[in-house]
Amino acid sequence: MMQARRSANPLVRKLEAFTSLSEVECVALEALGASSETVPSGTDLVLEGDKPRGILLVLEGMAYRYKMRVGGARQIVAYLVPGDLGDLDAGLLDRMDHGIATFSACRVTWIEPALLTGIRRSHPKIDRTLRLGTLVDEATLREWVMNVGCRTAVERLAHLFCELFLRMDVVGLVTGNGYALPVNQAELGDTTGLSNVHVNRSLQELRRRGLIHLGGKTLTILDMPALRALAEFKPDYLHLSRHRAGLPFVSVAVP
Amino acid sequence: MMQARRSANPLVRKLEAFTSLSEVECVALEALGASSETVPSGTDLVLEGDKPRGILLVLEGMAYRYKMRVGGARQIVAYLVPGDLGDLDAGLLDRMDHGIATFSACRVTWIEPALLTGIRRSHPKIDRTLRLGTLVDEATLREWVMNVGCRTAVERLAHLFCELFLRMDVVGLVTGNGYALPVNQAELGDTTGLSNVHVNRSLQELRRRGLIHLGGKTLTILDMPALRALAEFKPDYLHLSRHRAGLPFVSVAVP
DNA sequence: CGTTGCGTTGAGAGGCTTCAACCTAGGTGG
DNA sequence: CCACCTAGGTTGAAGCCTCTCAACGCAACG
Numbered sequence: 001m002m003q004a005r006r007s008a009n010p011l012v013r014k015l016e017a018f019t020s021l022s023e024v025e026c027v028a029l030e031a032l033g034a035s036s037e038t039v040p041s042g043t044d045l046v047l048e049g050d051k052p053r054g055i056l057l058v059l060e061g062m063a064y065r066y067k068m069r070v071g072g073a074r075q076i077v078a079y080l081v082p083g084d085l086g087d088l089d090a091g092l093l094d095r096m097d098h099g100i101a102t103f104s105a106c107r108v109t110w111i112e113p114a115l116l117t118g119i120r121r122s123h124p125k126i127d128r129t130l131r132l133g134t135l136v137d138e139a140t141l142r143e144w145v146m147n148v149g150c151r152t153a154v155e156r157l158a159h160l161f162c163e164l165f166l167r168m169d170v171v172g173l174v175t176g177n178g179y180a181l182p183v184n185q186a187e188l189g190d191t192t193g194l195s196n197v198h199v200n201r202s203l204q205e206l207r208r209r210g211l212i213h214l215g216g217k218t219l220t221i222l223d224m225p226a227l228r229a230l231a232e233f234k235p236d237y238l239h240l241s242r243h244r245a246g247l248p249f250v251s252v253a254v255p
Numbered sequence: 256m257m258q259a260r261r262s263a264n265p266l267v268r269k270l271e272a273f274t275s276l277s278e279v280e281c282v283a284l285e286a287l288g289a290s291s292e293t294v295p296s297g298t299d300l301v302l303e304g305d306k307p308r309g310i311l312l313v314l315e316g317m318a319y320r321y322k323m324r325v326g327g328a329r330q331i332v333a334y335l336v337p338g339d340l341g342d343l344d345a346g347l348l349d350r351m352d353h354g355i356a357t358f359s360a361c362r363v364t365w366i367e368p369a370l371l372t373g374i375r376r377s378h379p380k381i382d383r384t385l386r387l388g389t390l391v392d393e394a395t396l397r398e399w400v401m402n403v404g405c406r407t408a409v410e411r412l413a414h415l416f417c418e419l420f421l422r423m424d425v426v427g428l429v430t431g432n433g434y435a436l437p438v439n440q441a442e443l444g445d446t447t448g449l450s451n452v453h454v455n456r457s458l459q460e461l462r463r464r465g466l467i468h469l470g471g472k473t474l475t476i477l478d479m480p481a482l483r484a485l486a487e488f489k490p491d492y493l494h495l496s497r498h499r500a501g502l503p504f505v506s507v508a509v510p
Numbered sequence: 511c512g513t514t515g516c517g518t519t520g521a522g523a524g525g526c527t528t529c530a531a532c533c534t535a536g537g538t539g540g
Numbered sequence: 541c542c543a544c545c546t547a548g549g550t551t552g553a554a555g556c557c558t559c560t561c562a563a564c565g566c567a568a569c570g
Contacts, residue, residue, distance in 0.1 A: 065397070074405075077400045078397070093387075131344045135344055135345075135348060139352050141393065141397060145396065146322050148400060148403045149330045150324060184517085201518090203517095439548060449527090450527055452528080
């Protein structure tokens, strides 16, 4: 075994994509996932206007941040996959300007701000890496503005699938070039600024070109180079220095 | 005079919109703008792929963050107005995933990361407020995803103008419901994901409805309530607790 | 076995883009 | 002082990408 056994805690797995952690640091982080709760799909974890309570950590499942228009239109502004953490400094805000809900059943935990602060103070490397994670979240938002701002429907979906592939791979949730995507077509529409009808047609286009297979809430990427080329996907904004993001077909299971 | 004289440093003015600063804290911040350089409009301050050098602070003028597509299309993903700071933790990144350039002639300064770290360590309130500023930057990005994702052309422009009004007002750069907007129609298009032609027609629509006046690089808002209603502008995401953001016509000059 | 959620398909409408031309103001050089 | 040049704003026309509305299929489920 060249590689150390990977932690069961997705936050540890994610941070290890940015840096190498010591045993002590891993243990400190593992404690964060100790007590967790499981919520069904479609649960509102945070409502717009709420006072933030603790820092959300997703351990299993997929969730999303969203904003609503008065007419009922919804814009999904971020996906949360296992290992993703809510805003580190959420405690500074008096009220949330957006909501968070679950795509699928999720195992989540709410971290006491003081607890996290303590860990960050006693483990500078963890602190640095968490702050780096925040920068990546911001970079991802910029990429999403780009996505809805100047890509076509097919390109937007392709880009989303490329991004999620890497983010899921980092936490070891890609198997055989596929990953769980418990998101229906209407939700993909709210993500990409498209109607559900047009999402449907664009997905057919991606399938017809032999780029993806999407069924049973699992997305499989059949031709990663072509999908990346179509989306003009440049993974640098995810800053996964230790992860072999440049390789077209990256999988965790490596000798 | 009920109100203390406002600092000449826009960063101080901005932070005072979030919290009240002591004399000592103000002095510490003022030092950051001591040495500045002036750059002409159209200057590339940071190129995509660059290694970040210092933390950018805009003192005068307007700049923007952008990303390019290979075909030459450009997406502007953020505006930087006086008082706006680049990423606090930019030093953590090895290379920038986006560029920064100036709309107009700008006075800027590059802050030594160690200097800023020192100030943050010795002044906890400044530290908190700067981190709050980062949260607001992120919230603004989410709002921009919303803007290009699910608003019409006219609504997108209206929303942008409402947001900039408040951000400029916070640093005392609104006079008579107008502010400097040194951005041409093609650039507004790259901001909102529209063609320059359609920006032109949408601006005409806003003028025709008597909502704005735009000429000579100055934007004047003629009917703020109507403009806000059109854009569904809810200023909460800017978290300007101390600023009277809720008022339709806010001006700095107050008895 | 009806209901419900979700994917799929068709047809028509509309918002926005592209291309192209033209206009205007400001700056520069002869 | 005027001719020219350039950047940027404006307008028209044609087309297409995407939306809306509506219907239908289908599998899961009580």
